[in-house]
Amino acid sequence: xxxxxxxxxxxxxxxxxxxxxxxxxxxxxxxxxxxxxxxxxxxxxxxxxxxxxxxxxxxxxxxxxxxxxxxxxxxxxxxxxxxxxxxxxxxxxxxxxxxxxxxxxxxxxxxxxxxxxxxxxxxxxxxxxxxxxxxxxxxxxxxxxxxxxxxxxxxxxxxxxxxxxxxxxxxxxxxxxxxxxxxxxxxxxxxxxxxxxxxxxxxxxxxxxxxxxxxxxxxxxxxxxxxxxxxxxxxxxxxxxxxxxxxxxxxxxxxxxxxxxxxxxxxxxxxxxxxxxxxxxxxxxxxxxxxxxxxxx
Amino acid sequence: xxxxxxxxxxxxxxxxxxxxxxxxxxxxxxxxxxxxxxxxxxxxxxxxxxxxxxxxxxxxxxxxxxxxxxxxxxxxxxxxxxxxxxxxxxxxxxxxxxxxxxxxxxxxxxxxxxxxxxxxxxxxxxxxxxxxxxxxxxxxxxxxxxxxxxxxxxxxxxxxxxxxxxxxxxxxxxxxxxxxxxxxxxxxxxxxxxxxxxxxxxxxxxxxxxxxxxxxxxxxxxxxxxxxxxxxxxxxxxxxxxxxxxxxxxxxxxxxxxxxxxxxxxxxxxxxxxxxxxxxxxxxxxxxxxxxxxxxx
Numbered sequence: 001x002x003x004x005x006x007x008x009x010x011x012x013x014x015x016x017x018x019x020x021x022x023x024x025x026x027x028x029x030x031x032x033x034x035x036x037x038x039x040x041x042x043x044x045x046x047x048x049x050x051x052x053x054x055x056x057x058x059x060x061x062x063x064x065x066x067x068x069x070x071x072x073x074x075x076x077x078x079x080x081x082x083x084x085x086x087x088x089x090x091x092x093x094x095x096x097x098x099x100x101x102x103x104x105x106x107x108x109x110x111x112x113x114x115x116x117x118x119x120x121x122x123x124x125x126x127x128x129x130x131x132x133x134x135x136x137x138x139x140x141x142x143x144x145x146x147x148x149x150x151x152x153x154x155x156x157x158x159x160x161x162x163x164x165x166x167x168x169x170x171x172x173x174x175x176x177x178x179x180x181x182x183x184x185x186x187x188x189x190x191x192x193x194x195x196x197x198x199x200x201x202x203x204x205x206x207x208x209x210x211x212x213x214x215x216x217x218x219x220x221x222x223x224x225x226x227x228x229x230x231x232x233x234x235x236x237x238x239x240x241x242x243x244x245x246x247x248x249x250x251x252x253x254x255x256x257x258x259x260x261x262x263x264x265x266x267x268x269x270x271x272x273x274x275x276x277x278x279x280x281x282x283x284x285x286x287x288x289x290x291x292x293x294x295x296x297x
Numbered sequence: 298x299x300x301x302x303x304x305x306x307x308x309x310x311x312x313x314x315x316x317x318x319x320x321x322x323x324x325x326x327x328x329x330x331x332x333x334x335x336x337x338x339x340x341x342x343x344x345x346x347x348x349x350x351x352x353x354x355x356x357x358x359x360x361x362x363x364x365x366x367x368x369x370x371x372x373x374x375x376x377x378x379x380x381x382x383x384x385x386x387x388x389x390x391x392x393x394x395x396x397x398x399x400x401x402x403x404x405x406x407x408x409x410x411x412x413x414x415x416x417x418x419x420x421x422x423x424x425x426x427x428x429x430x431x432x433x434x435x436x437x438x439x440x441x442x443x444x445x446x447x448x449x450x451x452x453x454x455x456x457x458x459x460x461x462x463x464x465x466x467x468x469x470x471x472x473x474x475x476x477x478x479x480x481x482x483x484x485x486x487x488x489x490x491x492x493x494x495x496x497x498x499x500x501x502x503x504x505x506x507x508x509x510x511x512x513x514x515x516x517x518x519x520x521x522x523x524x525x526x527x528x529x530x531x532x533x534x535x536x537x538x539x540x541x542x543x544x545x546x547x548x549x550x551x552x553x554x555x556x557x558x559x560x561x562x563x564x565x566x567x568x569x570x571x572x573x574x575x576x577x578x579x580x581x582x583x584x585x586x587x588x589x590x591x592x593x594x
Contacts, residue, residue, distance in 0.1 A: 140443075140515055144550045177474035178527055180549065218437055222554035230475055230553055252477065253441045253550040256527055257519035 012156050012194040013279035017217055021192040025163045027244055029124025029269075035117045046122065050189035050247035051233060057115065057170060058238040067172050069105045070134055070261065083287040092138045098287040100132035100265070110265050111297055115168060118242060123164055125269040128294045130154070130165060135262045137180045142254030144180070146215050149188075150266070151245040152195055153214045156279035157203065158289040163189075165245040165268040172261040175235040180254035182241065185228040188248035193220055199280040204288055216248075224248055270296060309453050309491040310576035314514055318489040322460045324541055326421025326566070332414045343419065347486035347544035348530060354412065354467060355535040364469050366402050367431055367558065380584040389435045395584040397429035397562070407562050408594055412465060415539060420461055422566040425591045427451070427462060432559045434477045439551030441477070443512050446485075447563070448542040449492055450511045453576035454500065455586040460486075462542040462565040469558040472532040477551035479538065482525040485545035490517055496577040501585055513545075521545055567593060 009024055028047050034040070042052040058066070074093055077084045083097035099106040110129055119127055136142070150167060154160040175181040193216045200206075203213055216224070228248075235241045243249065245266075254260055274291065277283060286292050306321050325344050331337070339349040355363070371390055374381045380394035396403040407426060416424055433439070447464060451457040472478040490513045497503075500510055513521070525545075532538045540546065542563075551557055571588065574580060583589050 140518070144552050146437075146552055178480055178529060178549070183475055183553070218554065221437070225554045232475060250552050252475070252552055255441050255443055255547050255549055256480070257515065257522045 008278050009162070010152075010155050010192045010194070010278075012152055013197060013199050013213065014194065015196065015198070017196040017220065018194045021194065023163060023190050023192060023246065027189060028122055029164065030121045031124075035121055037114045037117045038121055046242065046244070049184075049186035049231070051184055051186070051241060051243035053233055053235060054115065054118065054240040054242060056238055057112065057240045060238070063172060063238050066105060066109065066263070067261070069103065070172065073099070073103060073134070082285070087138065087141060087143055090141055092141055093136055094138075094143075095133045095135050097131070097133045099134055099263070100129050106132065106134075106263060109170065109263060115240065116297055119166065119168065119267045122166060122242070123267065123269045125164070125271055126296045127267040128270055128290070128296055129265065130160070130268040130290055131266040131288060133264045135169070135264045137251070137254045137260035139257045139259045140255055142180050142260060144253045145251045147221050147248055147250040148215050149193065149246045149248055152192070153207070154245065154274070154289070156214060157199060157277050157284055159274040159277045159283070160268065160272060161275070162272050163244070163246050164272040165266060166242060167245065168240050168242050168265045168267065169235070170240045170263040170265070171235045171237050172263060173259060174237045175260055175262065177232050179256045179258050179260045180251045181232050181235065181260065182249055182251050183230050183232050184243065185224050185248040186231050187228045188224050189244040189246040192246060193224070193248075201281060203280065204284045267297070305575050306459070307449075307452050307489045307491070307575075309449055310494060310496050310510065311491070312493065312495070314493040314517065315491045318491065320460060320487050320489060320543065324486060325419055326461065327418045328421075332418055334411045334414045335418055343539065343541070346481075346483035346528070348481055348483070348538060348540035350530055350532060351412065351415065351537040351539060353535055354409065354537045357535070360469060360535050363402060363406070363560070364558070366400065367469065370396070370400060370431070379582070384435060384438060384440055387438055389438055390433055391435075391440075392433065393431045395429060396431055396560070397426045403429065403431075403560060406467065406560060412537065413594055416463065416465065416564045419463060419539070420564065420566045422461070422568055423593045424564040425567055425587070425593055426562065427457070427565040427587055428563040428585060430561045432466070432561045434548070434551045434557035436554050436556045437552055439477050439557060441550045442548045444518050444545055444547040445512050446490065446543045446545055449489070450504070451542065451571070451586070453511060454496060454574050454581055456571040456574045456580070457565065457569060458572070459569050460541070460543050461569040462563060463539060464542065465537050465539050465562045465564065466532070467537045467560040467562070468532045468534050469560060470556060471534045472557055472559065474529050476553045476555050476557045477548045478529050478532065478557065479546055479548050480527050480529050481540065482521050482545040483528050484525045485521050486541040486543040489543060490521070490545070498578060500577065501581045518545075564594070
């Protein structure tokens, strides 16, 4: 794609943040009647608030099998494995990436028909996996994720052109308001908030542990929170949270003895495959932002 | 007091933690009928769970006046003021100590008659202020307080003999499960959990920012949590949380744009004034553990 025809709708990472930009694209792309797996109420909430909950996606047996499988994956992590990201100031694994390629059970999970029916409808297109990971918020020492819009990073650092992607976070333990559940600012997905500061080289190595670029300034966050409020969606174990790529979200630390464990899957429309980064010198590696061997799901 | 007659019921800070010790003292000391300000249900909860909530202790005008007053106190904090404790890795004030001596409005608050009626009944004695502070969990950057029993520290580092003290945390902003509200393990106040590790010199300087001694090990905490559960008492702005000195408690970080601000008052029975520390080489300074000019409230 030549620079001339590649217009950047969402300029970010300049020296100053600049004003918010009204979202150009739809939130729900399909215009046909929604599939059976997507109740009208959930669809409305997704359009309005930027998220929905899919209850009871997994049963107790599946939950146990997946947890045992992930225990094994974690036990097999090598000390210098790049796709295993550690907690800041600790050797505990915070995220294990690219699991849809390295694990048969998680590959199967990413193709769950009920989930895919919902995802394809919301994005109005065939989809592929932009990123996948197991997100662990370890017991006692799990640290916070500061507020951010995923799209701001995927656009700036990965070159994802449009807001036609979404995340699915499947709870393998209860996500409670005590163990660092995801908080969202409902409705914040309808505006793009540019972030100040040029992306440093190899930023992903730090940002996946503790993000310092691609986060709005405090005054902006306060304004968004005052306007939108902050919600902590209830996501019991076995359920899934589906949220728009541009929804402002974050989570607090976890000092409880109970780990928070989610499988995190990012689906992107095949019409929205990233090109060159909009605001970074280098592409991020394939384990964070898939470009090789893309498969339509 | 001579060493011979001063028996240590709650040995802690040895090289290994050792087993838990069943509490010797009562939780509720008075045996007369409770005063009008202490409903039977709240009293039962305090005895059983180790805490109670005093609703609507302050009205909207008082809340606003106190918040404005605390803003002024914070604006007047000197860079090297010892009784102003900073957040780990930041210059934001986390706690401002000894406010019952340095602030007339907070001195008055510590003598609130409704509160004192409850406190005197629970401790079954005249009381004085062992410690006072404003606890700030700053917006965006407020960090966690790890699990601990206050009594373990007051006993080991301050020489408080018995479990005949309690804390009152008065909410000057809403304490929500999004901005790092206090979590408690109900019923944990009925056992003492010794902690491993000799107290380092001047430990208080670090421990008030981030505690590493006087915290139970992870296996012990997991067992207590599995048995007692974890609760986040709802403490709306203007209300107060009253909790036993030996209740296991802690709180997560605060990434929201809303600070969590509490006035924290520690009342001790006048029959329980600390002597020499049980497990520390030096006493902590008066601003953390009052010994000078004690006043019966």
